[in-house]
Each structure stands twice: as C-alpha cells, then as structure tokens.
Amino acid sequence: MQGQGKDPRGKPPKGGKRGLQKFDPPHSRPLWVSLIKWGFIAGISMAALAVATVAFVFWMYGRDPNLPDYKKLADFAAYHPKQVTQILDMNDHKIGELGERRTFVAYKDIPPIVIEAFIAAEDTRFWDHGGVDYWGMLRAFVANLRAGHKTQGASTITQQVVKNMLLTNEKSFKRKIQEIILARRLETALTKDEIITLYLNEIYFGHQRYGVQEAARYYFGKDIKDVNPGEAAVLAMMPKKPEEFANALFGMKHEKSTDPKARQIYVLNQLVTIGKLSKEEAQKWIDAPIRVVQETDTSTAPEWVTLAEKELIKMKGADALPTLGAKVRTTMDPSVQKLAQSALQTGLRNLDARQHIGRPVKHLKDDKAIAAERDKLAKKMPKAGPDPKETYYAVVTDVFDDDKEVVVDAGNYEAAIALGADPNDARFNPPVDGVAKKPSERFSKGDIVEVVLAGKVDALKHAKHAAHFLTPPQGAIVVIENKSRKVRAMVGGYSTKKGDLNRALDAMRQPGSSFKPFVYGAAIDSGKYTPASVVNDAPEVFDLWKPKNFETGKFEGPVTLRHAISKSINTVAIRLAYDVKPETIAALANKLGITAKLPNELSLALGSGEVKPIDMATALASIADGGIAMQPRFLDAIDGAPLGEGKSEQVMRPEVAYVITSMMKSVVTEGTATKALVLKIPLAGKTGTSNEAMNVWFVGLTPDYTFIVWMGFDTPKEMKGETGGTAAVPVFVDVAKGMNLPAKDFVRPPHVVEATIDKASGLLAPEGAPKGTTINEVFVEGTAPTEYAAKPGDVTDDNVVTGEYGND
Numbered sequence: 001m002q003g004q005g006k007d008p009r010g011k012p013p014k015g016g017k018r019g020l021q022k023f024d025p026p027h028s029r030p031l032w033v034s035l036i037k038w039g040f041i042a043g044i045s046m047a048a049l050a051v052a053t054v055a056f057v058f059w060m061y062g063r064d065p066n067l068p069d070y071k072k073l074a075d076f077a078a079y080h081p082k083q084v085t086q087i088l089d090m091n092d093h094k095i096g097e098l099g100e101r102r103t104f105v106a107y108k109d110i111p112p113i114v115i116e117a118f119i120a121a122e123d124t125r126f127w128d129h130g131g132v133d134y135w136g137m138l139r140a141f142v143a144n145l146r147a148g149h150k151t152q153g154a155s156t157i158t159q160q161v162v163k164n165m166l167l168t169n170e171k172s173f174k175r176k177i178q179e180i181i182l183a184r185r186l187e188t189a190l191t192k193d194e195i196i197t198l199y200l201n202e203i204y205f206g207h208q209r210y211g212v213q214e215a216a217r218y219y220f221g222k223d224i225k226d227v228n229p230g231e232a233a234v235l236a237m238m239p240k241k242p243e244e245f246a247n248a249l250f251g252m253k254h255e256k257s258t259d260p261k262a263r264q265i266y267v268l269n270q271l272v273t274i275g276k277l278s279k280e281e282a283q284k285w286i287d288a289p290i291r292v293v294q295e296t297d298t299s300t301a302p303e304w305v306t307l308a309e310k311e312l313i314k315m316k317g318a319d320a321l322p323t324l325g326a327k328v329r330t331t332m333d334p335s336v337q338k339l340a341q342s343a344l345q346t347g348l349r350n351l352d353a354r355q356h357i358g359r360p361v362k363h364l365k366d367d368k369a370i371a372a373e374r375d376k377l378a379k380k381m382p383k384a385g386p387d388p389k390e391t392y393y394a395v396v397t398d399v400f401d402d403d404k405e406v407v408v409d410a411g412n413y414e415a416a417i418a419l420g421a422d423p424n425d426a427r428f429n430p431p432v433d434g435v436a437k438k439p440s441e442r443f444s445k446g447d448i449v450e451v452v453l454a455g456k457v458d459a460l461k462h463a464k465h466a467a468h469f470l471t472p473p474q475g476a477i478v479v480i481e482n483k484s485r486k487v488r489a490m491v492g493g494y495s496t497k498k499g500d501l502n503r504a505l506d507a508m509r510q511p512g513s514s515f516k517p518f519v520y521g522a523a524i525d526s527g528k529y530t531p532a533s534v535v536n537d538a539p540e541v542f543d544l545w546k547p548k549n550f551e552t553g554k555f556e557g558p559v560t561l562r563h564a565i566s567k568s569i570n571t572v573a574i575r576l577a578y579d580v581k582p583e584t585i586a587a588l589a590n591k592l593g594i595t596a597k598l599p600n601e602l603s604l605a606l607g608s609g610e611v612k613p614i615d616m617a618t619a620l621a622s623i624a625d626g627g628i629a630m631q632p633r634f635l636d637a638i639d640g641a642p643l644g645e646g647k648s649e650q651v652m653r654p655e656v657a658y659v660i661t662s663m664m665k666s667v668v669t670e671g672t673a674t675k676a677l678v679l680k681i682p683l684a685g686k687t688g689t690s691n692e693a694m695n696v697w698f699v700g701l702t703p704d705y706t707f708i709v710w711m712g713f714d715t716p717k718e719m720k721g722e723t724g725g726t727a728a729v730p731v732f733v734d735v736a737k738g739m740n741l742p743a744k745d746f747v748r749p750p751h752v753v754e755a756t757i758d759k760a761s762g763l764l765a766p767e768g769a770p771k772g773t774t775i776n777e778v779f780v781e782g783t784a785p786t787e788y789a790a791k792p793g794d795v796t797d798d799n800v801v802t803g804e805y806g807n808d
Helices: 032-061 112-122 134-147 157-165 173-189 192-202 210-221 229-240 242-249 260-273 279-287 302-316 318-323 334-354 367-380 512-526 563-565 570-580 582-592 603-608 613-624 652-672 672-681 726-741
Strands: 087-090 094-097 327-330 392-400 404-408 414-418 448-454 463-467 476-481 487-491 535-537 557-560 626-630 635-640 649-650 684-689 697-702 705-711 752-758 776-782
Touching: 032 570, 087 302, 087 476, 094 302, 112 157, 112 192, 112 229, 112 260, 134 512, 157 173, 157 192, 157 603, 192 210, 192 626, 229 242, 229 260, 242 260, 242 476, 260 279, 302 318, 302 327, 302 487, 327 603, 334 476, 334 705, 367 392, 404 448, 404 684, 414 448, 448 635, 476 613, 476 726, 487 613, 512 563, 512 570, 512 603, 512 613, 512 652, 512 684, 512 697, 512 726, 557 563, 563 570, 563 652, 570 582, 570 603, 570 649, 582 603, 613 626, 613 652, 613 697, 613 705, 652 672, 652 684, 652 752, 652 776, 672 726, 684 726, 697 726
Parallel strands: 087 327, 414 463
Antiparallel strands: 087 094, 327 635, 392 404, 392 448, 404 414, 448 463, 476 487, 476 705, 535 557, 626 649, 684 697, 697 705, 752 776
C-alpha cells in the first residue's frame, strides 16, 4: 500500500524511531562517462541548433525580395555583355574604340588550355561541385586560421560569376550568404560550359581590359584562340590582382607588386597536377620569359571616333551602344586624313608666325629704346591693373633656359611666361630633327611680344605675375568624295582629343566670299544672267549700306560675271542678290546642303550668314556632282553589312552646275586663288574672307573631290593681312598635292553650249578680233549672246563722242 510506514509529506510515522536509513545504489558509473554522455547530448543539440540556424538564415535570405534575380543569367542566349565597339577606317584598320573594352568570345572559340588554366588557378573542382566547394571553404578556413590572416580564398568560379554580375563587392555576412544561394541556383540553371563562358568574358584584367579576348589582344597582340600555354597561365593569374600584375608585366613595379613569373609558374604546375599539361610542356614555358606586347593607343583620328559614337546613337539608340560590340567601318581614308592633319598644322603654324603669336613682334636694339618703350606701355596700362581678357604688348627683360621662363614688362607690370607649362608652346616651337629651340634661341632682351596678363602665380620662379601668349587660331578641313558623298578626311582642329570641339562639323562661321557660288548659281539659274553678262562694278548705296570691294577698295566699272567671281568683286555679287532676291539664294544654298538658317538680307551675298564647314563641303560637292544633293556619309558598314547610300535629289540643273563650276575655275586661273595653279590640274575654287579677316576659307572642287579649308580664332578676332588666298589656299595645295590627283576635267553635261565672246562686252566676238580680247565661254543652252561686239575702231552708240562733253 502506497505510503506504508511513511507520512505522505515525507515524515516518519508517529512513534517511529528516528535515525539514518540504509540506502543501496544500484550501480556506480565513472564521472567521465557522464561527462561524455552529456557532452555528446550538448554537441548534438548545438549542431542541430546550428543547422537549424543556418537553414533559417538561408531560408530567410533566400526569400529576400531584394535578392538579385539569377534568372537574368539563366537565359544564356540573352546574355549581352558590355563590350567594345571598334571604329575602323575605310581599309578596316582600327582607329579607335567606344565603350567598355570587352569583346565577347564563345566557349567553342576559347582554347581548352585557357579554360583549364583558369580552373587550375581559381577553382580546381569546378567541374565537380554544385556551385560551392565546401571542402575548399574548410581548407581555406584552416589555412587562414593558422596564418592569422587571410591567405586563401574559397570562392568558386560560379560564385565569382554571381559576385561580378549580380552582387556588389561589399564584404558582409549577408552578401556571402546571398552569393552561395545564387551560386547553387545558377548551377541548376546553366551548364558548366555556360558558366565558364560568362566568367571568362566578364573578368577584369587591368588597364581597362575586360574578358580574355581583349586581354589577349592587349598583352600579347593576338586573339585568345592563338595564345600558348605560357600566355594562358599569365592571363589566368591576373584576376586576383589585375592592376598590380598588369603594371608588373610592363615593368611598372611598385612595393605591392607580385612577381608575374612566380604566379605563372604556380598556374603551370597546377595544370600538371590536374593532368591538363605534361611536365615537359610546363617546363618549356617555365623556362621561357614572359613576352608582352602592349597595344598602343589606336585613337589616331579622335574626331572620327566621336562622330561614329554620335552616328551610332542616332541609328541604334544610346541604350544599345554599351553592348553593341560592333566593328564600324567609317568612310575615312587614312592617307588623306594624315595629309589633312599635317597640312592644317603646317598652315596654322605659318599663320601663327605671320601674326607673331608666340613670337617676337619686333626687337628693340638698346637699353634706351627699351626704357622708352616701357614708359610708353606704362601709360597704357590701366591703373587697376591689366584686364585678363585683353592683350598687351610687353618687353622681354630676361630669359632663363633652365627654368624655361621669359620675363616681360608690360609697363611697370612685370610677369613671366612659363614656356614649359603652356600647352600651345609645342605648336609655337615645333622640334626640328627631334630637338626644340631653347628659350634663349627664341627670345632675347628687347623683344616685343603680345601677351595676356593672368595675375599672380606662386609656381613662377622669376616673377610674381604670370603671362601667356594668345590662344592661337584654329582650323578645319573636310575632304568629301563628290559621287558618293563619303567624307574621306575630316580634321576639327590643330590637335584634338575625343570629345573636343570638332570645328569641321560644329563650328558656325561666316564664309565670306566663299559663299558667292550660291549667289552666282541663283543668278545663272534664273535665266537672266550668263558668265558673259556685264554688270557695273561701281559704288552704290543699298538701304544706307554702301559696300566696297575687299581686296582693293577700287571699282573697275562694267565687268563680266566670270571676271567678277574670279576677282571676288563684292558690288557685283550684291547687285545680283538685289535682283534675284536673298531668299532665292538662301533657298538654293539650303537645297544644296547648307543646313543653317540664312539671313534674308543683301549682305548674304558677301557671306554674312554663318555656316558649318561640313555643310559648305556638302553643298559645293552637290554643284561639283551636277546639282545632285545628298547628305554626307561618315559610316560605311557595321559588322561588314553596308549601310547603303543616302537619298539623292536633283536640286540644280546639271547645265547650271557645270557653268558655275566653269566660272569657279577662273578663280584659280586668274583670280584670288592662283597659288593653286602649282597643282597643274583642272580645278575650280573660291576664296573667302569675312569682315576684318576673322575667318578665311578656300573651297576647292575637282571632278572627284570637294575640299573645304577654314581658319580663324574660336573667339572671333581679326587676323590682320590674312585672306583665303594667302592662308587657306596653301593648306589645300598641300593636301591635294599629297593625294596626287589626276589631271582630268569636269564632264560637260547636255544642254551646255560654247561660244567665243569679247572679254569686255560679253557679246559674241567679231571676226578679226585682236588676240587676247576674246575667250571661249560656256552657256546654258538658249542663253548665249546673239549680238556681236564692235570691231576695234568701229563707231557705235556706246563709244561715239559728242561736243557736249568737251575735251577736258
């Protein structure tokens, strides 16, 4: 019976004897057994808790709505990485690049040794694991624990793909868990071949090169399919420390650099270990030196690279450009481009010399003259100090070769010119046989120079204030093929970089008299005028405006239109504009290719509107091509697929275009561009000089090409004494001479007739006309003169003398 002999509360029965009761334990266990038992139980519990915790963490992070979507990598066919677009010249030679320097290469085009080299260097169990190498993680943990710092990583190639393409480089527990989750998921969505392809196309190799294809090109000058095992091992070592290894390969070592050879040997030995390379082959490349051939900068025509980028954005859209990865063939002829760049630089340096920019204006012989000049300059110097926007004359007082400084005095205002710091100084002082002149060979005490005074500069050694020479004038050249309108050369300045102002395409400048072909074109097209029409070159006032002739300021009286255009007579052009109307001229120019809105004023006849050099080239090419208008072409093909020709339109009758071209030939043979006669080829042209010589032009036409040369300051400024004939024509001649153009003439179209006329009257030449008084002239059919000029000595109504004039 329960509780017998004992109180339910544990007390002994009343009257019972108190005292110790005898207790016999069943079996005694050693203490250590109990400890093991409880330790085991605790371990199992902790392991279970850890597993549960890890499972919960993975479950929680796996359900995170902000976790990147691995499915965008799972559709491998839709993989479009950022990659470089190569810009090529007309011969398919690279002239520049756009975008991230990466070129996608398919798995089948990557040699097995390259693939295995990266696996040997980064993830030897790549083909076996499911995205995460747990044993590798354990080994790395132990090794790092022993070393006391991180010596090994444990990320698989799959994890690196996830990190590079889906995650950030943030170092956190959460990011690592996400990396593992996504790596495992990616392994179920892609094949191993696809994963390694993603990896090899995404990794960074230093010096702005991404992916194995661009790396092979940059470091070894070859495609990835052509690399040998030694080069493959070099590439495989680089992703761990790309910039350090890249610099070390090119000899740019620093204290943190790792020896590339040692790392290459490690990868080669790893290839032997995993059975992908024989010991003999590995030793061959271990013994061989690493030979790199750094790809040089191929941006030889930055204007073209910038232009190609703009054109591609128009065609494909800005969003498509980063992943385009195309080979874009431009219309640029590299030989003509080189000629144009060199000719423009020579022409601008000659212009600098004539304008005394970066050179002495004159020289004072003695100290007395120097002192007098300084006093004169001091009177002109503003009391508040110099205006940084103005130019001042200054006297050279000292020259320091070692410091490359020239000290000048602008009138009680001493300053120094730091020649070495001036970016334009190489233009002012180009090397001869590789050696530039020393400051003392360029300047001496007593020289007068024109400078801009820029205020205090602490870096100067010989004066408190700084001075520099004027920013020199710039220029542009366009060479366009008449029939195709392919632009063969385009130079936008003396020395341009990608993204700089391209004056050939974007500068708006007054064309001056180079615009007159459109004036004469409208006049000939009207049917009221011919090259033989006589117009009076005489002063006349138009709406309070009394124009004068630029070259001489003199007037010749009645002249033919051919003579007027050859000598660029302003008054005749204005009379034509007054008759055919400025709006008619503007409309014709716009149809031919001028895109700017032109002023509806008589001054348009003298080029008062602003135009772009490329538009002048396009419009004049339309005349040279028989009046057919077409947009200029800059791109020829993308990935080998031709882009096709642009839309063409006959906007001027061929016979009118031919007559204008013929009249422009007289500009070269007897007018303002006779310096071009040295070419000894049929050539039409027109010079242009805007008001105060702020812009000088020459437009040259051959049957095959149209040339445009423009020169002037970016901020309009007078270039005293300069004209299109003196400054721009020599630049054109240098380009055309280098092109070795054939001596063929313009083809005469139907509906053009020829007649021999009297030079003075423009009428048909009489029989027996003296030699030198006649020329063969061309006319649009139906417009040739029908009357004959008087024979010498004949009395006519025009030359009879009456008594009312007297003999005075």
